[in-house]
Amino acid sequence: MHAIILLGGPGSGKGTAADMLRKETEYIHVSTGDMLRAAIKEGTPVGREAEKFLTEGELVPDDVIIRIVEDRLDEGTGHDAYTFDGFPRTLGQAELLDRSFEGRNGSIRHVFCLKAPPEILIPRLTGRRICRSCGTNYHVVNIPPQVEGVCDNCGGELYQRSDDEESTIRHRLEVYEDQTRDLISYYDKRGVLAPVEAGKAPQDTMGEILEVLQKDGA
Numbered sequence: 001m002h003a004i005i006l007l008g009g010p011g012s013g014k015g016t017a018a019d020m021l022r023k024e025t026e027y028i029h030v031s032t033g034d035m036l037r038a039a040i041k042e043g044t045p046v047g048r049e050a051e052k053f054l055t056e057g058e059l060v061p062d063d064v065i066i067r068i069v070e071d072r073l074d075e076g077t078g079h080d081a082y083t084f085d086g087f088p089r090t091l092g093q094a095e096l097l098d099r100s101f102e103g104r105n106g107s108i109r110h111v112f113c114l115k116a117p118p119e120i121l122i123p124r125l126t127g128r129r130i131c132r133s134c135g136t137n138y139h140v141v142n143i144p145p146q147v148e149g150v151c152d153n154c155g156g157e158l159y160q161r162s163d164d165e166e167s168t169i170r171h172r173l174e175v176y177e178d179q180t181r182d183l184i185s186y187y188d189k190r191g192v193l194a195p196v197e198a199g200k201a202p203q204d205t206m207g208e209i210l211e212v213l214q215k216d217g218a
């Protein structure tokens with residue numbers, strides 16, 4: 001199995017890029033944020049453990065995260081290609097992932113670091129809306145649905161994530177900066193880090209990512 005990692009603060013477009021990769025390449029989208037929200041909704045033991053961290057915009061402990069990721073990898077065929085979106089978030093998670101991949105013959109091909117300034121990220125997040133049924137992302141200004149509050153894709157109801165409120169967003173951005181500094185240098189030293197300009201239109205960000213993937217035939 002092999003993976004690419006999308007690193008980037010809240011609102012940097014990791015989810016949108018992962019979704020485009022799912023449609024245009026063989027990479028399967030694995031979002032720890034989506035898995036945690038699903039676990040909370042279903043009221044599983046992981047969901048109960050994670051809920052307060054998500055509500056406060058804090059990181060869920062590493063052991064919980066690696067457990068849900070490994071469960072997800074165990075569902076695969078062993079030859080799959082994954083896009084990790086929002087994982088790893090800490091150096092500890094990166095080390096746990098390396099250990100897990102050692103036992104599975106896995107390799108990390110690229111770590112795309114999506115960068116954009118807070119003045120772009122904050123309005124992106126406060127305007128973000130998500131379909132309750134199929135998870136498609138919208139934005140009230142940048143990517144509005146045809147009918148307000150209704151998903152173009154499946155007709156589902158659009159909602160705003162509770163942690164997409166401005167004060168929580170600022171805190172999440174700080175948490176992201178603090179926690180990922182070491183992670184960025186960890187992957188930089190390994191030679192797999194690819195910085196991507198994420199302040200522009202999603203297709204342009206995606207173009208940069210695809211160019212890197214095409215260069216090594218992935």
Ligand code: AMP
Nearest residue numbers: 032033053054057058059060086087089
């Ligand atoms: P996201 O959907 O990636 O923005 O994640 C939403 C929230 O889920 C974060 O603010 C964290 O509380 C939690 N979360 C998601 N992925 C991770 C991770 N890899 N490590 C720790 N917490 C995470």
